[in-house]
Amino acid sequence: MLRRALQPGLSRGVLGRGLGTHRGRSTLDQNGKVSEIKKKIQSVLPRGAWNPLRDTSYLPPEHSDVVIVGGGVIGLSVAYWLKRLEKPQGAIRVLVVERDHTYSQASTALSVGGIRQQFSVPENIQLSLFSVEFLRNINEYLAVVDDPPLDIQFNPSGYLLLASEKGAAVMESNVKVQRQEGAKVCLMSPEQLRNKFPWINTEGVALASYGMEHEGWFDPWCLLQGLRRKVQSMGVLFCHGEVTRFVSSSSHTETTSGEEVTLRRIHEVHVKMDRSLEYQPVECALVINAAGAWSGQIAELAGVGKGPPGTLQGTQLPVELRKRYVYLWHCPQGPGLETPFVIDASGAYFRREGLGNNYLGGCSPTEEEEPDPGNLEVDHDFFQDKVWPPLAQRVPAFETLKVRSAWAGYYDYNTFDQNGVVGPHPLVVNMYFATGFSGHGLQQAPAVGRAVAEMVLDGHFRTINLSPFLFNRFYLGEKVQEHNII
Amino acid sequence: MAHPANQRKKPDCGRWESGGREWALPGKRVWPLHLVTPVWNRGTRGTRGLSRAVAPEGSQKKGRSLLQFLADRFYDVQALREYLLRKQVLKVHQKNRPFTYIRERFGPHAAGAYFILKQGGAVKFQGKEWIRSDARGHFSLDFLKFQAVPVEAVDASGCAINYQGLDSVCEWAETAGLFICPSVVGSRKDHSASPPPPTVALKELQSLWLQRCPHVDDWCLGRLHPLANSLQELSLAGCPRISERGLASLHHLQNLRRLDISDLPAVSNPGLTRILVEEMLPSCQVLGADWAQGLPSGPEEQSRDTASPLPA
Numbered sequence: 001m002l003r004r005a006l007q008p009g010l011s012r013g014v015l016g017r018g019l020g021t022h023r024g025r026s027t028l029d030q031n032g033k034v035s036e037i038k039k040k041i042q043s044v045l046p047r048g049a050w051n052p053l054r055d056t057s058y059l060p061p062e063h064s065d066v067v068i069v070g071g072g073v074i075g076l077s078v079a080y081w082l083k084r085l086e087k088p089q090g091a092i093r094v095l096v097v098e099r100d101h102t103y104s105q106a107s108t109a110l111s112v113g114g115i116r117q118q119f120s121v122p123e124n125i126q127l128s129l130f131s132v133e134f135l136r137n138i139n140e141y142l143a144v145v146d147d148p149p150l151d152i153q154f155n156p157s158g159y160l161l162l163a164s165e166k167g168a169a170v171m172e173s174n175v176k177v178q179r180q181e182g183a184k185v186c187l188m189s190p191e192q193l194r195n196k197f198p199w200i201n202t203e204g205v206a207l208a209s210y211g212m213e214h215e216g217w218f219d220p221w222c223l224l225q226g227l228r229r230k231v232q233s234m235g236v237l238f239c240h241g242e243v244t245r246f247v248s249s250s251s252h253t254e255t256t257s258g259e260e261v262t263l264r265r266i267h268e269v270h271v272k273m274d275r276s277l278e279y280q281p282v283e284c285a286l287v288i289n290a291a292g293a294w295s296g297q298i299a300e301l302a303g304v305g306k307g308p309p310g311t312l313q314g315t316q317l318p319v320e321l322r323k324r325y326v327y328l329w330h331c332p333q334g335p336g337l338e339t340p341f342v343i344d345a346s347g348a349y350f351r352r353e354g355l356g357n358n359y360l361g362g363c364s365p366t367e368e369e370e371p372d373p374g375n376l377e378v379d380h381d382f383f384q385d386k387v388w389p390p391l392a393q394r395v396p397a398f399e400t401l402k403v404r405s406a407w408a409g410y411y412d413y414n415t416f417d418q419n420g421v422v423g424p425h426p427l428v429v430n431m432y433f434a435t436g437f438s439g440h441g442l443q444q445a446p447a448v449g450r451a452v453a454e455m456v457l458d459g460h461f462r463t464i465n466l467s468p469f470l471f472n473r474f475y476l477g478e479k480v481q482e483h484n485i486i
Numbered sequence: 487m488a489h490p491a492n493q494r495k496k497p498d499c500g501r502w503e504s505g506g507r508e509w510a511l512p513g514k515r516v517w518p519l520h521l522v523t524p525v526w527n528r529g530t531r532g533t534r535g536l537s538r539a540v541a542p543e544g545s546q547k548k549g550r551s552l553l554q555f556l557a558d559r560f561y562d563v564q565a566l567r568e569y570l571l572r573k574q575v576l577k578v579h580q581k582n583r584p585f586t587y588i589r590e591r592f593g594p595h596a597a598g599a600y601f602i603l604k605q606g607g608a609v610k611f612q613g614k615e616w617i618r619s620d621a622r623g624h625f626s627l628d629f630l631k632f633q634a635v636p637v638e639a640v641d642a643s644g645c646a647i648n649y650q651g652l653d654s655v656c657e658w659a660e661t662a663g664l665f666i667c668p669s670v671v672g673s674r675k676d677h678s679a680s681p682p683p684p685t686v687a688l689k690e691l692q693s694l695w696l697q698r699c700p701h702v703d704d705w706c707l708g709r710l711h712p713l714a715n716s717l718q719e720l721s722l723a724g725c726p727r728i729s730e731r732g733l734a735s736l737h738h739l740q741n742l743r744r745l746d747i748s749d750l751p752a753v754s755n756p757g758l759t760r761i762l763v764e765e766m767l768p769s770c771q772v773l774g775a776d777w778a779q780g781l782p783s784g785p786e787e788q789s790r791d792t793a794s795p796l797p798a
Contacts, residue, residue: 136649136705140575145567146554155731156708212711212738216731337730337762338737355730355758 059280060239060271064095066456067269067284069243069298071098073108073220073442074434075290076227077449080142083234085453090235095282097271099242105376107292108224108442110409112326112360114217114341114351115443116159117183118209120174120483121419124440125181126464127447132214134446135223141446142230150226154218157352158211158340160197161484162394167345168206170483175209184213199335200342201396210340217341217351220442244279245270246287246302248428262313264303264428286456288432293321293373293410295435302431312427315475319421319436321373322413326362327383331401334359346390349486350398358404363387364439364486376408411439417479422448423455423470432456433471439486578701581605582651592630594658595637599629601655605645612638612690636690643721648701649709656712693719697746700725704732711738721746723773728752730759737766746773 066082068075079094086092103109115135117128134141139149163171171187178185187209190202196210232238247268255261266287272279291298299305299317307313339352339359350361363386365371371379383403392398414421414436421436434452437444447464454462461467468480556563581604589597599609599617603625608618612635619625640655647655691713696702702725710717717739722728729752736745745767753759756775764772 143571143575145557145564145571153729153731154704156704156735157731158735213708216708337734337766339734352734355755355762 058240058273059278060095060097060241060282061093061237062280063093063283064237065092065284066094066286066288067243067282068094068096068288068290069269070289070291070295070435071096071101071228071238072103072106072290072292073224073227073445074292074437074448075288076224076231077445078288078290078434078452079231079236079449080227080234081449081453082456083231083236085450085457087457094236095239095284096231096236097239097241097243097269099240099274101240103224105410107410107412108220110326110407111220111442112217112351112362113220113442114159114215116211116215116341117178117181118159118161118174118185118211118215118484119440120170120177121468121480122177122181123464123466123468123480124419124444124482125178125183127444127451127466128440129182129214130447130450130464131443131445135218138223138226142226144230144233147229150222152218152222152226155216155352156213157217157338158213158215160211160340160342161209162205162343162345163207163209164204164345165206171207171209174484183211185209185211197335197338199395199397201394203393205345215341223442223445239271241271241273241280243269243298243301244272247281248303262427266302266428266430286430286432288434288452288456289317290434292435292441293319293412295319295412295433299425299431299433302425302428304425304428304431312475315471317421317433317436317471318416318474319412319414322411322438323371323373323376323408324362324364324411324439325371325378325382325387325406325408326360327387327403327406328353328358328360329401329403330356330358331398332357333397333400335395335397342394343486344390344394347486348387348390348394350391350395359398359401361387361391363390373410376410378406378408380406412436412441413438416474417481418485419480419482420444420448420469421471422451422466425471438482578646578648579650581646582648582654584650584654588630589658593633595635596630596632598640598655598658599637601651602640602642602645602647605642605647605651607640607642607645607647609637609641610639611635616641638690639693639695639719640691641695642699643695643697645699646701647696647699649703649705652702652706652709656709691716693717695719695721696725697721698724701727703727704729704735707732708735710736714738714740717742719744722750723747724749726751730754730762733759733763734766736763739767740769742767742770744771744773748774 068079075096075098079096082092082094100106115128115132117125117132119125119128135152135154138152142150161171175185175187187207188196189207190205193200193202193205193208246266247270248264248266250262250264252260252262266284268281268283269287270279270281287302289295289298289302296317296319299319305314305316334357335352337352337355341349341351343349346363348361348363350359352358353360363382365382365386369386371382380403383406388398388401412435418438419436420438420441421433423433425431425433432452432455434448435441437448441448448466451461451464451466454460468478473480553563553567557567558564585597585601585604588600592600595611599611602609603617603619604623606619606623608616609629610616611629611632614629614632614635616639617625617629618641694710694713694717696706702722704727707722707728710720718741720736720739720742721744723746728747728750733747733753736742745763747753747760747763750756757777760772760774760777763774764770
């Protein structure tokens with residue numbers, strides 16, 4: 001039947017009546033029907049894309065080795081390093097699930113974009129140093145053939161941290177640690193500060209630490225797009241959807257000390273499509289939680305923290321949304337081109353933006369004043385009351401300024417010790433975390449991605465040892481407190 | 487100190503092309519003074535500006551070549567193209583490798599000089615003449631005998647020096663303080679009355695020319711801060727990758743007396759940048775774009791405009 005249909009000579013006989021009865025009709029009609037049937041047949045044959053029911057190209061695949069929940073800079077960095085370090089090439093199928101492809105609420109896109117090595121925890125300094133090296137050679141790491149090179153617009157202006165009498169000793173010890181790790185930081189007295197930056201009012205400043213190199217700010221959107229482009233060229237699959245459910249199985253075992261332990265393993269991830277009730281169950285081997293400010297919700301879905309409080313089963317992931325404001329103002333007599341990223345002892349910060357005497361800045365609110373993270377509305381009174389006074393006191397030129405615009409973004413705030421959570425969960429054995437960086441995730445993203453990829457592929461950290469950042473510390477109570485948090 | 491402008495080498499187009507193929511405008515073999523701003527820097531600005539990945543005009547004009555067509559369809563061709571791209575990058579890295587053996591054997595000054603001469607630049611030791619490699623890349627190795635004579639001036643114009651290379655040069659300059667003997671210090675014209683003790687790291691480099699270097703970018707400028715004590719002259723004219731953001735990190739160099747920032751195509755607002763750099767380095771003479779260029783002409787023009795408000 002099919003063969004007769006394909007033979008052109010007989011097609012008319014099969015599809016319609018003989019020539020005699022169709023004298024007046026044009027032959028185009030017959031040929032149109034022939035080509036339709038041909039197309040249908042070709043789609044059934046092995047190489048055609050035939051789906052008898054409907055088109056499913058927008059759904060994620062049914063099987064994937066690794067599912068990364070969250071397509072921000074951390075998630076994409078993990079995907080990049082997984083693809084780069086896997087042996088052999090092309091062995092692992094990686095799926096990145098991102099709820100919002102416009103990144104309208106993502107912390108990456110709304111970030112101020114600073115990168116510094118002035119931390120107190122040595123691991124943070126090492127992460128930042130590698131990330132700087134990554135950004136410096138970004139066009140070697142993220143090169144895609146035939147695509148133009150990336151320009152992340154890095155400003156190598158450095159960070160200037162000011163400390164009052166109380167914090168001077170802590171600052172000195174921090175600088176010692178930073179120098180040991182290889183950061184180029186120098187300490188300045190108030191007099192040296194006045195000589196270098198005459199626009200600073202050094203009243204109340206006992207000591208300042210200034211990063212001479214490898215510190216500054218850059219364009220996070222460009223890094224995100226560069227990673228996205230590269231990761232797509234390496235074969236990572238993207239899905240525009242939301243993770244709503246994990247299907248997992250439990251097994252009970254005994255530890256060496258005789259305690260009963262319930263281990264869970266995630267088998268399927270249900271990805272719900274945007275603006276629809278449709279979902280696709282994706283069978284996976286590993287899940288990486290890089291959902292940023294919403295990681296806590298994803299962890300709850302996976303069963304992290306479901307148990308009596310005080311036990312390992314009952315330890316929740318202490319990452320929650322915190323809203324932070326950033327204001328852009330214009331000050332015609334403000335500091336010039338050499339302005340670094342200044343962080344005052346009071347916690348207020350600002351940096352230069354462009355060449356037109358515009359400045360970006362803000363301040364982290366205290367615990368009592370935390371704004372409601374339900375939306376991203378900006379509170380302008382916060383600027384008047386909490387940001388402007390300390391900055392105007394520190395830089396007298398800022399007494400006359402005009403706020404041009406403002407926006408708000410989320411921190412994936414780790415309420416335990418304000419440092420990231422990296423590595424697998426002890427009980428949900430195939431869920432890995434890469435979240436909770438509390439405002440310094442962007443500057444550590446390339447290094448964290450590499451660390452998670454090493455953990456996934458080798459089972460241990462190879463280059464930078466992030467064992468202090470594992471999930472266990474929440475249960476054991478071992479805080480890795482970072483002092484220099486903005 | 488004699489300015490070696492008349493002794494400067496003719497540009498070697500081959501070297502720039504091979505070193506900077508990804509960056510050079512297609513079809514251009516000569517390096518003109520007024521370079522066209524790369525298209526990827528002309529995009530919209532702002533904190534949430536579009537990604538800088540805008541294709542340069544050249545590749546759009548060329549259209550899809552056969553290789554590109556094949557690379558989209560065959561993994562082997564794609565792997566080959568990625569390998570070729572990688573090889574270009576490795577070529578520049580190879581040129582900037584550090585010469586650790588020479589440094590250990592002959593000292594940091596000799597190692598720095600050898601590195602610059604190998605790249606095709608020129609070096610001037612204190613009290614000696616300029617040493618330059620000839621058209622074939624050969625140069626005399628006499629300077630290896632000067633153990634403790636510091637390097638006074640470096641002309642790396644047109645060389646494929648990148649961050650790694652500059653890093654080693656500055657590192658040698660930093661550690662060179664340990665090799666200087668006090669008698670040489672006494673011959674410097676502008677030192678203080680009593681020679682400083684030998685434990686202070688003296689960085690002797692006074693002039694650095696980085697004109698038309700295709701791989702010197704903002705990161706490299708951030709690396710120059712150890713030379714702050716001695717550097718008096720710096721020339722960055724014609725470097726395609728330097729922008730105003732890198733120029734902001736020059737404020738460490740407080741001893742700078744002459745700075746040349748003309749013809750920087752990646753600087754968005756050359757006139758304004760020159761004014762800001764002049765404000766940042768008050769005792770430095772800055773050679774740059776003419777900032778009066780973009781301004782409206784004087785009061786005569788304005789009165790004429792008010793006389794005839796309607797357009798002609």
